[in-house]
Amino acid sequence: MPIKKKITNTSIKALTVEQGRLNDTEISGFHARISPKGAIKYYFYYRVNGKQRNYFIGSADSLTPAQARDLVKEKAGLVASGVDIQESRHEAKKAEMRKSLTLGRFLSEHYKDYLISMNPKRASQAYSCIANSFTHLLDKPLDEVKAWDIQQWITERRKLGRAPSTIEYCVNRLRAAFNRAVEWEFIDSHNLSSVKLIKQDNTRIRYLSKEEEQRLLDSIQNRNQSIRASDRTKKPLMFVDFLEPLVITAMNTGMRKGELQTLRWEYVSFPNRYLTIRSENAKSKKTRTIPLNDTVLNLLESWRAQNSDADYVFVANNQPVEFFQYQWQSLLKEAGIENFRIHDLRHHFASKLVMAGVDLNIVRELLGHADLKMTLRYAHLAPEHKAAAVNLIG
Template identity: 45%
Template sequence: MKAKITRELLRDLKPASAVIDIIDTDLRGFIARMSPSGTITYGIRYSNQDGRQCRYSLGRTFPATTVSAAREEARIVLGKIAAGMDPAEDERAKRRQVLTLGKFLDEQYAKWLQVNTRTGPHIAARLKASFSEHLDRPLHEFNAWLIEKWRSEKMKAGMSASTTNRNITALRGLFSRAVEWGAIQSHPLSSVKMLREPGGKVRWLSDDEEVRLRAALTAREARERACRTSANEWRAARKYDLLPALAQGQFVDHLRPMVLLSLNTGARQGELTKLRWESVDLDNAVMTFKGDTTKSGSTRHIPLNSEALDTLRTWKKQSTGLIVFPGRSGGELVEVKTAWANLLKEAKIGAFRWHDMRHHFASRLVMAGVDLNTVRELLGHSDLKMTLRYSHLAPEHKAAAVQKLMKTK
């Protein structure tokens, strides 16, 4: 509304559900704003040198500051604006001086990530860990040279090109939001190019390695049963409460069923830890990974072969709750790093990650003659190019193929 701002006008003004702006007719640019809570603050409205409409708060409220005193202060500031000053930009510059990477991440970006991405906590944790030495650095101090220096140091310390690229990609996303939200004026990583990543070798298990892995799983379960039996004998002798028995035909914990499912379905570890029993159809032998749990965001239906189906049926009998593989507290399982590392050590298998079981699944399918498009659908890839990477054939399999060109004598 337009009116001459007076003490009587502001005193009689009633708050509404929305902000009320009063544009003074006595001094052009002088305004008073009433919030829905009833607080009245003085400010000015003006056009900057770029012609953009700006609003600047004088930091004064009614009735603590009289209308005449506020109007006089507004007159002084408007005079400075006429001389080329931009108070709103100066205020933003002051805020940028003290807004550090860590503060922006904690107070703004992490919250945005949590609402707008499925892996928000993971991205925030990556940023904190990767750029820990720069968390106290103001955002406006970041530039391409600083990032190039950081990258060189990390590469010298042994960080791979792919990991370096992922870290910089995460930081690039943060600065994109910082520019969008006015925390900084320009993107400091706009000229930083990503490193070329060497084509990674797809790792799968040889026949002998798979035999050793399965044997290690069986041996581990036998040891756990023996340890439980021994522990209960000790407790019984002392009349302590016994621990739950580990019967034959049951799994001792989540590790073996998770490994068997990964080998037979190509499921990611994160997909398995988020899996609910409602997504497992044992009657029709189908397991569903819903879009909010998959990397691509698309729902994927995986048919269960006999081993995967038997595994889930057995595990179902001894499982309670809604989560297929719950942690000790009953919530989602966090990680299996220690158990997995010990298993590989016992099986004498090196350089093999949990995710490599996904490569193993895809490679075995291709070597069995399954067409690439079907493999793509089972893996949940939107692009066939990704499937090609996951489904390279073993050298001995290629050798057997070209050997067929030889004429038999």
């Protein structure tokens, strides 16, 4: 049962757990509370803009009643002048927290778990893209990361020859992280939306000539021989790692990089000679099937036998492959092929189909394009069909 008495050394010492609370008789709202374990703390109760507040003053272990009273008088004066002292304390704590919250801490302590909860399959890729690309900013306070920092990074990436699509992906992942930081009130705002990205030529179609294709295949075999020669202690296997199966599959199916990375063995039907791209892994969000020719069918059967315990098709150390840019670039260098991305294997697949006379609508279905507009980029590769059409009325 709360009691009312001036808060002094004597009254504080006499306060019991049963009483629970001691209200001061001289300053309205000043009171002390005792916990079930006997710990006593001072509080100041006040109202501001019609709202009740209970402001923590301090513990009786560190403050005497007289010291607590002086603090309450000070806070009461601020309240009388219209200051919400509880809100001011909250803002001060938030400012201190923001000052110490670096980009690295935000990513590891808050954003990483959010990514996993939203999309477990892509979380690691998105997180690694930010953490590995912006290492120079990880120790910087979150609210001090500015658009200029990112603009400079883009300039440096371009000097190193990085693809605009890769740069855009990482910048967009970083922007998404900062959007969440604002939403969760870790920062008030950010200006990363003003970062200027490099305009991409979406009409660009790069495919391999017959000579380049052969050099790429030769480069794969040279790489295999080199790896085997460097470690003769290992039992010889048909494939040294995932790279050959992944590249050959991409060349013969036109699958996107993300579709290759998320392909599971349960989606490959060897008896029916096709694989399925599930809607959740497709850019179009629509399920599609891709027939398997003899080359990729035989390859995948052998690769499956070598990785019988894996759930995903393309694995390294029994984990889905995420980053293989180094291996891919080394392969291209060995083959003497320039200006060719892993995504261009998709263009290579489509281009070969069109040049072989396959109807554009069939190509569209195989690529998983939402409409024919994207597929029409390949139409110029079949000039003989245009000529044949005109000759029909000649």
